[in-house]
Amino acid sequence: NAGVTQTPKFQVLKTGQSMTLQCAQDMNHNSMYWYRQDPGMGLRLIYYSASEGTTDKGEVPNGYNVSRLNKREFSLRLESAAPSQTSVYFCASRPTSGGTQETQYFGPGTRLLVL
């Protein structure tokens, strides 16, 4: 099992450019999440998908869109990148069969710099 994979690892964008961050998991998990991590701010939830076909806003959804393409894949799109979106982005997944005790599994992150 590869677990949770993210592409790309690093990206530099100019203000106004668009891009899609890809995330895939091979653990057959129902739920998937996108977070951003900024210094001193911890993790902030952007969007999540409780199951295939559903998505919900998290704490900081503005400027982002998501697509739950199938059970494995959950992508995050920046339509018009801004310097404030410079951050490290983490994708995570979680099984739901065991209820609240289930663990979230994280990908290695995508480091994004918007100039």
Place this chain on the structure above:
Amino acid sequence: GDSVTQMEGPVTLSEEAFLTINCTYTATGYPSLFWYVQYPGEGLQLLLKATKADDKGSNKGFEATYRKETTSFHLEKGSVQVSDSAVYFCALSETFSGNTPLVFGKGTRLSVIA
């Protein structure tokens, strides 16, 4: 809503010192509690968890006990090593559904010096 509060960092310790990182939570029900660790340049990984009151989670010499009476889940290690230098996150999972995301604290950076 549910929340997690961790002690502010950074925490700097000498090798073989005793570590405590405080974590308290607010929840309406009986959550599961987690500690995650993030090593430099990596994603978060589960360190330990506890799913009910008085449970003790343990892993790699780290321990934390789920204290319902004080709504706490403090992380401890008796003798830290340089390799323990990382950011530690406390988190909880709401009672009502396994679908909702974990609620994370802001993280505590630990630096261990030789």
